[in-house]
Amino acid sequence: xxxxxxxxxxxxxxxxxxxxxxxxxxxxxxxxxxxxxxxxxxxxxxxxxxxxxxxxxxxxxxxxxxxxxxxxxxxxxxxxxxxxxxxxxxxxxxxxxxxxxxxxxxxxxxxxxxxxxxxxxxxxxxxxxx
Amino acid sequence: xxxxxxxxxxxxxxxxxxxxxxxxxxxxxxxxxxxxxxxxxxxxxxxxxxxxxxxxxxxxxxxxxxxxxxxxxxxxxxxxxxxxxxxxxxxxxxxxxxxxxxxxxxxxxxxxxxxxxxxxxxxxxxxxxxxxxxxxxxxxxxxxxxxxxxxxxxxxxxxxxxxxxxxxxxxxxxxxxxxxxxxxxxxxxxxxxxxxxxxxxxxxxxxxxxxxxxxxxxxxxxxxxxxxxxxxxxxxxxxxxxxxxxxxxxxxxxxxxxxxxxxxxxxxxxxxxxxxxxxxxxxxxxxxxxxxxxxxxxxxxxxxxxxxxxxxxxxxxxxxx
Numbered sequence: 522x523x524x525x526x527x528x529x530x531x532x533x534x535x536x537x538x539x540x541x542x543x544x545x546x547x548x549x550x551x552x553x554x555x556x557x558x559x560x561x562x563x564x565x566x567x568x569x570x571x572x573x574x575x576x577x578x579x580x581x582x583x584x585x586x587x588x589x590x591x592x593x594x595x596x597x598x599x600x601x602x603x604x605x606x607x608x609x610x611x612x613x614x615x616x617x618x619x620x621x622x623x624x625x626x627x628x629x630x631x632x633x634x635x636x637x638x639x640x641x642x643x644x645x646x647x648x649x650x651x
Numbered sequence: 652x653x654x655x656x657x658x659x660x661x662x663x664x665x666x667x668x669x670x671x672x673x674x675x676x677x678x679x680x681x682x683x684x685x686x687x688x689x690x691x692x693x694x695x696x697x698x699x700x701x702x703x704x705x706x707x708x709x710x711x712x713x714x715x716x717x718x719x720x721x722x723x724x725x726x727x728x729x730x731x732x733x734x735x736x737x738x739x740x741x742x743x744x745x746x747x748x749x750x751x752x753x754x755x756x757x758x759x760x761x762x763x764x765x766x767x768x769x770x771x772x773x774x775x776x777x778x779x780x781x782x783x784x785x786x787x788x789x790x791x792x793x794x795x796x797x798x799x800x801x802x803x804x805x806x807x808x809x810x811x812x813x814x815x816x817x818x819x820x821x822x823x824x825x826x827x828x829x830x831x832x833x834x835x836x837x838x839x840x841x842x843x844x845x846x847x848x849x850x851x852x853x854x855x856x857x858x859x860x861x862x863x864x865x866x867x868x869x870x871x872x873x874x875x876x877x878x879x880x881x882x883x884x885x886x887x888x889x890x891x892x893x894x895x896x897x898x899x900x901x902x903x904x905x906x907x908x909x910x911x912x913x914x915x916x917x918x919x920x921x922x923x924x925x926x927x928x929x930x931x932x933x934x935x936x937x938x939x940x941x942x943x944x945x946x947x948x949x950x951x952x953x954x955x956x957x958x959x960x961x962x963x964x965x966x967x968x969x970x971x972x
Contacts, residue, residue, distance in 0.1 A: 522868075522883075533837075533872045537883025540830055540917070556866055559744075580840040583873055587838045591804065594906075 523548040524561055524568070531571065531579060532561035589640035596633045596645075603627055603648070615651065622649040701970045705784065705940065708818075708933040713918050714786040715815040716939045718760045719911065721778025721798050721901070722809050728753040729762030729772050738949060742810060743843025743871055745898040746864040751952040754898055755961075758782075758812035759939065765948050773809070780811075784940045793914025795832075795878070798901070800909050808836055808901035811913035815895045816935035819887040821928035828884040828922055829867060833899035834912035835879040837871040842900040844870040846881040849894040849958065856892075856934075856966035862958040875902035877910035890972075892932040894939075894961065934972070938965035 525534040525548055535556070539545060551568050555561050558570035560579070571579075605611065606623050615623065629646040636643055668687050675691025682692035706712045727740045738749055745754040756762050760782030762772045772779040778798070785792065793813060800809060819825050833844040847866040851859040867883025870876070887893050901909040917923055924930075942964045950957045966972075 527873060529873075531871070531873075534870050534879055535868055536880060537867045538828060540880055540882055543880070557747075560871065576840070579873075583838045583840075594803070 522551055522553050522556060524551045524555075525549070526563050529579065530563040532563075535561065585640060589634070592633065592640045592643050596630050599645070599648070600627060600630050603630075606649075606651075619649075619651050622651065702937065702941065702968055704933045704937040704969060706786070706933055706936075709820075709930050711924075712786060712933070713792055713815070713924075713931040714784055714933075714936050715792055715813045715915075716758065716782055716784050716936065717780070717793075717811060717813040717913075718758055718772060718782055719778075719780040719811040719913075720757070720773035720809045721800055721909075721911075722773030728757050729766065729770050739841070741841050741843070742898050742900055743837070743845050743869045744866075745845045745896070746847035746866040747953050749949055749951060751864055752946065752948070752950050752957060754812060754896065755814075755952070755958060756946060756948070757810075758814050758896070759944065759946075763948050764944075764946055778809070782940065784936065787915075787918055790919045791914050791916045792918055793831075793897075795910070795912040795914060797904070798909055798911050799907050800901070801907070803907050808842065808903065808909055809911065810901065811897075811899050811911055813897040813913060814939055815897075815915065816892055816932040816939065817887065817895055817923075818892040818930050818932035818935070819889060819928060820930055821926075822889045824886045824888050825926050825929060826884050826886045827926070827929055828917075829882065829895055829915065830917040830922060831868075831881040831897050831915045832878050832912055833870065833881055833897065834902040834910045835870040835872040835876045836900045836902045837873050843872075844879055844881060844899045845897075846883060847896050848885045849896065849961075850885070850888070851891065851893075851959070851962050854888060854891040855971060856962045857971045859959045859962035861954060861956050862952065862961070864953040875904070875910075877902050877904070878912050887929070892935050892962070894935070934969040935962075935965050938969050942968050 523536045523539055524532045527533045539548060555570060560571035560576045562569060562571040562575060612620060626646055626649045633643060666687055668689055670689050671691055679691040679693060681689045683689055727738050740753045741750050744750050753762060756764055757772050760771065763769050817827065829846065831846050835844040837843045845866060846868045847864055850863050852861045853859055865885060867885065868881035870879040872879060897913060899913045901911045904910050944960045944964055946960060947957060952958050
């Protein structure tokens, strides 16, 4: 069978045969016995089944990255929703206390990735009540 | 000859008829062989009626059944929740363990056949497709579509499930190649993409008792990928129908927008159907589309009899062979 690896040397595509459009040089030929592996890893010159620990470590990395993307997306949504509050003409009509609340809220959103538990344990600041 | 009594000889020189020398059993009729020989024979009994098939077989028509879910969370069927009432499902490993029965149930439109109030496939009703049939108009069968996912989760994307029945009509095994293209994403460990084949232990529908599963190709792409090639070949036994199965994961494109690629290609005379003895099994396709298989919710299928009803029900509903 034929395998293509990602930058972390983990198999990302496993094919039983190559379509005519594929360049064989882009693929690594691997024993069919590895077809049943949970994950295939390239360990130097050796290609083998990844251990459960290696699989779990990779998944943890992926989950953290996915969670970070999701939290940043939610943060960006909240910032967008509050953009109109800081338009000069509207912002000027708020009291000093309200302006401070808005400013603090948006600053907390921007600093979200700095929270110690980011991205898995994050406290999203509540929208200001004006 | 036994005694024959007639009132009048009407046509001297007419055809000579040879009657049986002994009486038949109750209810039998005289039957001619068109050469003047008459014998007692049973009345013709029509076979049990079978349902009409979707399309004529052996005419180059290729079809599959499919369903889909446009919902995030690839954990389990049908609730798609890690905390739901169901069990784990892994898409890149759909051919094996407890995943296979869930794949089949979802592909047939109900991930929990014995369920009551649970969702059928996805964890809501915002985009679960019922069992459907689709035919190829060229070398490809399936689709490549954009779709909206309300939960906008980049991981644990939705899926499309497909089953294409392929029959070897010859008396010898034939090796057949399959080419598919699927969207893919691998983030939580439950996603990925997979093409596999289900092979029965005997060639006759009605006598199938166990089914084995073979994975041909799979993907575990940790970056969203709208099209991954899945290829492989399998030797189909003589006069046997196998089920070629496809499971993909939707890939994230941009906010709320995902790519759902799920199709076979090269379904032509140079590749998959290069041997004219290889056809799409229309009895099996019709059965997969219409039959009530009443499969269990769970169980290890590979090498067991759990999936045998896919073949035996076809024999009952559409005729055995």
